[in-house]
Amino acid sequence: MSKELIEKIVESVLQGRRNKDDEGIEEGLAGEPGVAELVEEALEAGIDTNDILLNGLSRGMELVGQKYETGEYFIPDMLTAAEAVEAGMAVMEPHLVREGTSGAKGKVVMATVEKDLHDIGKNLVSIMLKGAGFTVIDLGIDVPAARIVEAAEEEGAGLVGLSALLNTTMSNMSDVVKELEEKGLRSQIKVIIGGAPTSEDFAREIGADSYGKDAFAAIREAEKLLNN
Amino acid sequence: MSERGIIVHKPYARLNREQIEMIDKASLDLLENPGILCYHEESVSLLEKAGAKVKSTREGEHDAWWVSIPANVIKEALDTVPSKVTLGARKPENRVIIEAEGNRVHFGSGSETNYWLEVKPETFVSKENGHERVIPVLKRNRGNLDYLCRSAHLAEQLDNLDFFIRNVNVQDADITTGNKDVNVFFASLNNITKPVVSGVADIDQLEKVVRMAEIIAGGKEELIENPVVSFITSVIKSPLQVVAETAEKLIAIARLGLPVVISTSPQGGSTAPIDEVGMVAQVNAEALAGITINQLANPGAPVIYGAVPVRARMDDLHDMYGVPEFCHYNMACAQMARYYKVPCYSTAGVGDAKVPGIQASVEKMFTYTAVPFAAPGLIHYAFGLLDKTQTFCPEQAILDNHKIGMAKFLYRESGVNEEAIERTKKTVEEVMHSPYRMYARYARGMLRRGEIFAGFPFEGESEDQDQTLLVVHERLKELEAKEPQYLSAEICKQIFEEIPGLLPRLNPYKEDK
Ligand code: B12
Numbered sequence: 001m002s003k004e005l006i007e008k009i010v011e012s013v014l015q016g017r018r019n020k021d022d023e024g025i026e027e028g029l030a031g032e033p034g035v036a037e038l039v040e041e042a043l044e045a046g047i048d049t050n051d052i053l054l055n056g057l058s059r060g061m062e063l064v065g066q067k068y069e070t071g072e073y074f075i076p077d078m079l080t081a082a083e084a085v086e087a088g089m090a091v092m093e094p095h096l097v098r099e100g101t102s103g104a105k106g107k108v109v110m111a112t113v114e115k116d117l118h119d120i121g122k123n124l125v126s127i128m129l130k131g132a133g134f135t136v137i138d139l140g141i142d143v144p145a146a147r148i149v150e151a152a153e154e155e156g157a158g159l160v161g162l163s164a165l166l167n168t169t170m171s172n173m174s175d176v177v178k179e180l181e182e183k184g185l186r187s188q189i190k191v192i193i194g195g196a197p198t199s200e201d202f203a204r205e206i207g208a209d210s211y212g213k214d215a216f217a218a219i220r221e222a223e224k225l226l227n228n
Numbered sequence: 229m230s231e232r233g234i235i236v237h238k239p240y241a242r243l244n245r246e247q248i249e250m251i252d253k254a255s256l257d258l259l260e261n262p263g264i265l266c267y268h269e270e271s272v273s274l275l276e277k278a279g280a281k282v283k284s285t286r287e288g289e290h291d292a293w294w295v296s297i298p299a300n301v302i303k304e305a306l307d308t309v310p311s312k313v314t315l316g317a318r319k320p321e322n323r324v325i326i327e328a329e330g331n332r333v334h335f336g337s338g339s340e341t342n343y344w345l346e347v348k349p350e351t352f353v354s355k356e357n358g359h360e361r362v363i364p365v366l367k368r369n370r371g372n373l374d375y376l377c378r379s380a381h382l383a384e385q386l387d388n389l390d391f392f393i394r395n396v397n398v399q400d401a402d403i404t405t406g407n408k409d410v411n412v413f414f415a416s417l418n419n420i421t422k423p424v425v426s427g428v429a430d431i432d433q434l435e436k437v438v439r440m441a442e443i444i445a446g447g448k449e450e451l452i453e454n455p456v457v458s459f460i461t462s463v464i465k466s467p468l469q470v471v472a473e474t475a476e477k478l479i480a481i482a483r484l485g486l487p488v489v490i491s492t493s494p495q496g497g498s499t500a501p502i503d504e505v506g507m508v509a510q511v512n513a514e515a516l517a518g519i520t521i522n523q524l525a526n527p528g529a530p531v532i533y534g535a536v537p538v539r540a541r542m543d544d545l546h547d548m549y550g551v552p553e554f555c556h557y558n559m560a561c562a563q564m565a566r567y568y569k570v571p572c573y574s575t576a577g578v579g580d581a582k583v584p585g586i587q588a589s590v591e592k593m594f595t596y597t598a599v600p601f602a603a604p605g606l607i608h609y610a611f612g613l614l615d616k617t618q619t620f621c622p623e624q625a626i627l628d629n630h631k632i633g634m635a636k637f638l639y640r641e642s643g644v645n646e647e648a649i650e651r652t653k654k655t656v657e658e659v660m661h662s663p664y665r666m667y668a669r670y671a672r673g674m675l676r677r678g679e680i681f682a683g684f685p686f687e688g689e690s691e692d693q694d695q696t697l698l699v700v701h702e703r704l705k706e707l708e709a710k711e712p713q714y715l716s717a718e719i720c721k722q723i724f725e726e727i728p729g730l731l732p733r734l735n736p737y738k739e740d741k
Contacts, residue, residue, distance in 0.1 A: 074542035076497065117465055120498050124545055140288030147289060167342060167399055168408075168429065196618065197342055214544065 002047045006056045009038045009088065013060025014067075016080030018087035025077065035088040049095050053133070057085045061131050079124065082131025089130070105133040106226035107157040111143040113172040118165035121195060121215075125161060128215040129222060145175035152180075152189050158226050161218065162208075164195045173198070174206035190225040194218060232324055232390045233334035234636040239566075239603035242559045248567050251505070251560070255513035256299040263296035264468045264517050268475035274524040275301065290472075302516050305523035311569045313487050313530045313605075315391055315423035316454035318444065318715075322422045323454070324390050326532070326571040326605030333600045333639075335577075335632050336391035336425065337383055337611040337625070343368045344375040344396055345583070345614065345621035347701045364697040366583055368619065371396035373403065373415055373734065375620075379612075380419035381712045382622055382704070386611065388632040391423040392416060393460070393608055395620045407729035409433035413440060413457060414723065414734055419712050425489070425608075427460045431477050436727050438484060443722050444715065451486070458487035460534065463521070464514040466494030475521060482525040489534040489573045489606075490518030495547060496557065497540030504553065508560045511537045515561075519570060532606065534573035535561035541580075547616045549578035549609075550591025555598035562602035574604035577628055582615040584624045584697055592628060596635040623700040626707070630685060637681050712736075 015024030017034035024030075033041070035057075042052050064081040067073035073081075110126045112119050119141050126138045137155050139148060152160050160180075164170040173193050180186045191208040194217075203211035209225055212218040243251065263280075265287070266272050272293045276282045281296040311328040324334050346367045351360050369375075375396045383392045394412050403411060409428050416424045417440070428434050437457065445451040461478040465471050481488045492514040494500030496507045515533045522531045537557035541548040548554065558574050565572035576599040579588035600607055609617065610632060612625030655670055674680050686703070688695025714720070714736045724735055732738055 068543075075540075075545050076542065117471060120495065120545060143289055167397060168405055 002042070002045060002051070005038060005042045005045065005047065006051065008033075009035060009042065009052065009056035010060040010063065012038055013057060013081050013084050013088075014063060016077060016084050018084045022084075035084040036091050039088040039091040043091070043095060049092060049099060052088075052092065057088050058133060061085055061133075064131075075124070078131070079127050082127045085131045085133075086127070089133070105135075105223070106159065107135045107137065107155055108159045108161055108222060108226075109137045109139065109148060109152045109155060109157040110161040110163070111139040111148050111151075112141040112163045112165075113148075113169050113176070114142055114144045115172065116164050116166050116169035117141045118163070118195070121165070122161075122163035125163070125194065125212070125215045125218045128219060129161075132219045132222075134222060134226075145172060145179045148176050149179045149183060149185065153183070153185060157189060159190045159192060159222055161212075161222075162191065162193045164193070164198060167197045170195070170197050170202065173208065177207045192218065192221055192225065232322065233332045234600075234639055236331045236333055236600060236603040236639045237641050239331055239562075240559060240601040241563060242556070242602065243563050248563060251509055251512060251564060252567065254505075254509040255516060256302060258468070258509060258513045259297040259302060259517060260299065261296060262468070263294050264470055266293045266295050266470040266475075267291070267472040268470055269293075269472075270479060271470055271475045271521045274479075274521060278304070278520075278524055297517065297520065302520050305520040305527075306516075306568050306570070308523050308527040309519060309568075309570050310528060310530055311571070313532060313571045314455065315425065315458050315487060316445065316451075316456045317423045318417070318421040318456055320454070322390075324423050324606075328566060328569040328571045328605070330605070331603045332605065333603055334390035334606050335388055335600075335610045336393055336423075336606060336608045337379070337389060337395045338393035338608040339395065339613065339617045340371075340397040340427075341395060341613065341618055341620040342371055342397050342399070343615075343619040344371050345369075345619050345624070347584075347621070347623045347697055347704075349698055349701060361693065362698060364701060370399050371620070372400045373398045373411060373731070376412065376415045377419050377712075377734075378708065379620065379622060379625070380416045381710075382625060382707055383611070384420045384422065384713065385707050385710065386625065386629040388629045388636065389422065389611055391425055391606065391608075392420050393425050395612065402731060405430050406432070407731070410436050410440065410727055410729045411731055411734060413437045414727075414730055417441075417444060417456065418715050418720070418734065418736065421713055423458065424456060425458045425460060427462065428477055431473070431480065433729070434477065434480055436729065438486070440723055440727050443719060443726065455486050455530075458489070460489040460491050461518075462491045462493065463518045464490075464492035466492060466499035466514060467510060468514060468517070470517065470521070478518065478522055479525040482522045482529040482531070485526065485529055487530040487532065488522065489532040490515055490522065491534035491536055491573070492518065493536035493538065495538050495540045495545070496553065497542070498545050500537065502539065502553070504556045504560060507537050507557050508564065511535045511557070511561060512564045515565075516568075531570065532573045533561075533565035533568065533570040535565070536573075536575050537561060538575075548580055549575070549616055550580045550587075550594055552594075552598075555595055558595075558599045558604075559602035562599075562604035565604065571606070572604040573606040573608060574599055574602075575609045576600060576607050577610040577613065577632070578617055579614045579624070580616050582619065584614065584621055584627065588614060588624065589627075589631075593631055593634075596628075596631050597638060600635060600639065622704050623697060626700050626703055627686065627696070634681070 019034040019036040192210040194212040210221040315324040441457040496502040576595040581587035686699040
């Protein structure tokens with residue numbers, strides 16, 4: 001019974017179905033329970049949260065990743081699956097808080113830096129990080145350094161992810177690093193940057209901890225930086 | 229009349245009248261509900277005064293307003309749009325005139341690439357047999373002012389390039405937000421006598437750029453008459469959002485009475501629906517919203533419908549230009565602009581490929597042939613762009629100039645008429661009674677009149693290596709060796725005296741240069 005339910009969660013992640021109203025990749029799934037309902041059911045059945053998380057949601061996302069690597073799945077499939085995981089996580093959240101294990105993999109504050117409005121890549125990274133089990137607070141676009149640091153401090157985030165697509169705004173990333181230093185937060189809050197004009201060298205130059213070429217690199221690096 | 233560009237005699241009508249009206253209706257419905265999300269207060273009040281319903285909200289760090297625009301507000305704005313726009317030029321014969329209902333298509337450059345791709349022939353020795361071979365080695369360099377000057381100078385000499393959009397992003401150490409625009413415009417205007425079109429990065433520099441243009445055109449009124457600079461504003465952030473900073477520029481330019489392109493560039497699959505109907509309905513709504521703000525700010529101001537719809541690549545969500553959907557989107561938008569009688573700015577010729585070669589040629593040739601068939605007045609991004617607008621390669625621009633020449637030839641009229649039929653019958657009869665039954669002698673007339681396409685001008689001689697890039701590289705060196713047609717010493721002197729922020733090294737008449 002519990003195994004069957006967990007398998008259904010995996011399947012719903014693969015289909016990218018947040019809840020019963022969602023269509024899947026295959027036809028005719030709307031109306032069937034989606035990830036939110038299935039996680040609810042699993043919790044009611046007393047299945048261990050760890051089991052749901054690892055063997056259900058994470059396992060589902062892992063399979064999605066494999067399918068992407070073999071070319072069977074595309075980015076829209078990945079994003080939709082990640083959103084389904086997020087819907088499951090939202091249902092789990094109060095339970096995890098009670099158990100004192102909230103934010104399974106750690107908290108990340110994401111933002112596109114000041115004067116920059118590009119967010120397709122940043123959103124992709126945010127959604128994928130959530131799908132990978134991180135708690136993500138996405139502050140949106142055109143966010144001043146002070147606001148980013150304030151939010152990271154308030155939220156107790158371990159990592160700040162910064163995006164910039166203009167070579168005129170990438171310098172604003174270094175303001176965030178400086179602001180963290182000034183506030184004495186630099187040792188507890190790590191910084192990862194990304195976006196087309198940035199690079200590994202640039203990250204080093206401004207004193208960021210890491211650079212991510214794409215959303216997959218973002219997940220890998222976040223796992224390293226947050227010591228998972 | 230504009231003599232530049234090419235007339236496409238029977239523009240391809242992808243949508244029929246009924247479908248055009250359906251898209252029109254869908255776009256107007258979208259502008260009313262959900263409406264647009266506007267971040268710019270003055271635009272909101274212009275729209276509200278005209279009859280739109282407004283509700284304030286907060287988006288992240290910013291104030292914003294939901295604006296529901298009724299159809300009549302859009303239609304009234306469209307009524308005041310001039311259907312003919314002139315892009316002025318230093319040389320009067322290089323002016324580009326776009327008529328919304330005309331069929332003349334013009335090609336231009338763009339965009340603002342971070343990299344300049346350099347081609348360097350190097351000799352390699354085979355490990356197998358010790359034979360030497362010259363291979364073009366490619367190197368990506370960061371864009372700078374010198375590259376911008378060189379590309380404007382090259383653009384001057386490409387016969388199929390009708391207007392110039394600054395194509396490399398200048399990243400010199402002495403370029404700042406506070407001096408970028410004046411230097412970019414000067415670098416462009418000093419090296420080309422064709423129309424210059426560009427965005428402005430910093431609104432505080434708009435006035436200086438306009439003053440520079442006035443000096444070149446010969447005065448305020450002369451600039452309106454011959455706008456040697458025109459502007460691009462990416463005022464929309466898809467889906468359906470109006471960006472504060474850009475809206476401010478749009479309104480300022482409208483009030484100056486200078487031509488401006490409303491550019492909206494949704495990505496099908498991420499910031500717009502990926503299917504043609506959804507994409508066109510949305511991008512058309514976005515263009516209409518921008519045009520409406522422009523006309524409300526200054527009714528009758530010259531404005532251009534700039535739809536740059538692209539498709540998302542499914543494995544990384546980057547832009548994709550060399551695909552059939554891209555052509556569908558763009559051809560349909562050209563029809564919509566024509567329906568509204570607003571001059572149109574469209575796109576063709578971007579390579580998704582990172583380097584010149586087979587992939588780039590396939591992608592480019594495909595959109596060069598398809599999109600212009602819908603006869604948009606302007607086609608930008610058409611020269612030298614690779615890696616989906618991240619890279620500019622001058623050799624590629626020369627190759628693209630040739631491809632556009634081929635496409636233009638393709639649009640020529642068939643020439644079928646009574647006289648030609650009579651001539652044909654006479655020729656066949658003559659040949660049939662001649663000793664070798666050959667048509668060669670009859671080809672000579674057309675050959676001399678330039679009516680026979682010359683073929684590929686960059687053919688290599690090798691039997692086992694594609695040498696095109698090496699041949700084009702030699703051609704580039706020849707073109708670059710020609711003396712640029714700089715602005716006169718007098719005009720340069722006045723510009724450098726009046727316009728602050730210009731870098732002395734751009735002045736061709738500087739003593740110690
Ligand atoms: C779409 C787009 C827009 C849209 C943005 C829509 C949106 N919702 O984001 C609009 C139309 C609004 C826009 C506006 C402008 N744009 Co723009 N835009 C682009 C474009 C075409 C694609 C960017 C994109 O979304 N790529 C797809 C995503 C998936 O890739 P990505 O962002 O790189 O993200 C990936 C990685 O970089 C990484 N990543 C990203 N962020 C992060 C963060 C972290 C922490 C990590 C680890 C990783 C990571 O992971 C992502 C997923 O793989 C680029 C061209 C290009 N090829 O990059 C130009 C481009 C960035 N824009 C450019 C310009 C100039 C502008 C404008 C000034 C006006 C104009 N000329 O268009 C305005 C500026 C507005 C502003 N103030 O920000 C230039 C920038 C040149 C420069 N100065 O550096 C570019 C390069 C185009 C060009 N060649 O001219 N633009």
